[in-house]
Amino acid sequence: MTVRVGVIGVGVIGREHVLRLARRTVGAQVVAVADADPDRARSVAAEVGAQVYASGAELIDAVDAVVVASWGPTHEEYVVAAIAAGKPVFCEKPLAPTREACDRILDAEVAGGRRLVTVGFMRRHDPQYRAMKEVVVGGAIGAPLLMHAAHRNVSVPSWFTSEMIVTDTAVHDIDVARWMFDEEIVAVTVLTGRVSRKAQPGFRDPQLLILETASGVLVDVEASVNAGFAYDIRGEVVGEDGTVELSESAGAVVKRAGAAHTRVPTEWIERFTPAFDAEFRAWIDVIATGDTHATVGPTAWDGYAATACCEAGLAALRSGTRERVELRPEPELYCTTAHQIPTEGTPR
Ligand code: NAP
Numbered sequence: 001m002t003v004r005v006g007v008i009g010v011g012v013i014g015r016e017h018v019l020r021l022a023r024r025t026v027g028a029q030v031v032a033v034a035d036a037d038p039d040r041a042r043s044v045a046a047e048v049g050a051q052v053y054a055s056g057a058e059l060i061d062a063v064d065a066v067v068v069a070s071w072g073p074t075h076e077e078y079v080v081a082a083i084a085a086g087k088p089v090f091c092e093k094p095l096a097p098t099r100e101a102c103d104r105i106l107d108a109e110v111a112g113g114r115r116l117v118t119v120g121f122m123r124r125h126d127p128q129y130r131a132m133k134e135v136v137v138g139g140a141i142g143a144p145l146l147m148h149a150a151h152r153n154v155s156v157p158s159w160f161t162s163e164m165i166v167t168d169t170a171v172h173d174i175d176v177a178r179w180m181f182d183e184e185i186v187a188v189t190v191l192t193g194r195v196s197r198k199a200q201p202g203f204r205d206p207q208l209l210i211l212e213t214a215s216g217v218l219v220d221v222e223a224s225v226n227a228g229f230a231y232d233i234r235g236e237v238v239g240e241d242g243t244v245e246l247s248e249s250a251g252a253v254v255k256r257a258g259a260a261h262t263r264v265p266t267e268w269i270e271r272f273t274p275a276f277d278a279e280f281r282a283w284i285d286v287i288a289t290g291d292t293h294a295t296v297g298p299t300a301w302d303g304y305a306a307t308a309c310c311e312a313g314l315a316a317l318r319s320g321t322r323e324r325v326e327l328r329p330e331p332e333l334y335c336t337t338a339h340q341i342p343t344e345g346t347p348r
Contacts, residue, residue, distance in 0.1 A: 006032035009070025095303025141239030
């Protein structure tokens with residue numbers, strides 16, 4: 001079965017997803033595109049032979065499945081419309097920027113009784129993170145105690161704010177922590193100190209987030225968005241009997257003249273292309289099977305919990321103290337492992 005996909009929002013990442021689905025994802029065809037900027041919509045649609053729709057609502061009617069890659073505050077409207085139409089919907093992070101908006105999405109999905117929403121926390125599909133989780137779950141390093149993470153961007157545009165370091169940058173590490181240890185984060189602290197001279201005036205960069213999981217695992221996340229030298233993503237889990245860390249590079253290490261050299265990506269798109277490709281392969285596969293539920297990987301619940309942690313993170317950034325994460329009870333619809341990402345060779 002070919003899944004006829006429509007993409008709403010074809011800016012930086014939306015266009016990447018259009019090309020990925022059209023050119024590299026078996027079983028997918030991009031038939032429809034919509035964007036607030038009609039010229040951009042026309043130009044991206046022309047690259048793949050898709051039709052341009054004037055509104056997201058019309059696009060949702062015309063396709064089998066929907067990708068939402070417009071800006072965060074617009075996600076709720078499209079995700080809820082896709083749920084109402086009974087269509088699988090892949091929503092870029094954040095599911096929505098406020099807990100109330102995420103609540104409304106959860107309520108709509110629960111009322112329909114089918115899991116249709118997949119959230120774009122692509123690190124769960126990254127081969128290195130997956131290898132790391134396999135070690136943690138397999139027990140080789142014993143009970144996990146701590147995780148150290150770093151998320152370093154080369155630079156950010158002038159409109160990027162201190163708050164966005166929590167909601168747009170560290171949000172990926174928040175999702176990784178919940179997924180890595182299969183438990184909720186119960187408290188967030190955000191520390192700021194000496195500010196990088198490369199940061200805009202008044203901008204609090206870098207930030208150090210301390211996440212506490214329900215069982216007491218502590219996760220420290222260095223989030224720096226003016227690192228300058230590379231897009232550097234790091235992670236290490238410390239267990240009672242050993243440690244496991246992300247490998248330095250997916251490429252080769254060259255040793256010569258008394259030094260070792262390896263490539264560090266400069267852009268997020270380079271670092272996470274294998275993860276983005278894998279997340280869309282998995283999404284199209286699960287839709288093509290025609291199951292009642294059409295989600296794989298992060299669900300609407302994961303999107304809700306990440307936004308709740310970000311809200312606690314924003315409160316912590318303001319207060320300088322530890323802030324608790326308050327979650328509503330997890331609806332029955334999500335209390336299952338059926339949506340987890342299949343590993344190689346897992347029969348469906
Ligand atoms: P972007 O370049 O600004 O693209 C967003 C596009 O959506 C723009 O063309 C924008 O048009 C359009 N748009 C805005 N409001 C719309 C609406 N109501 N209906 C339809 N289209 C609308 O942003 P981006 O960097 O691609 O980010 C898009 C989303 O992806 C964000 O939620 C972001 O957090 C997420 N993202 C995720 C990752 C990841 O690692 N998973 C990486 C990057 C981005 P105008 O420019 O005219 O407003």
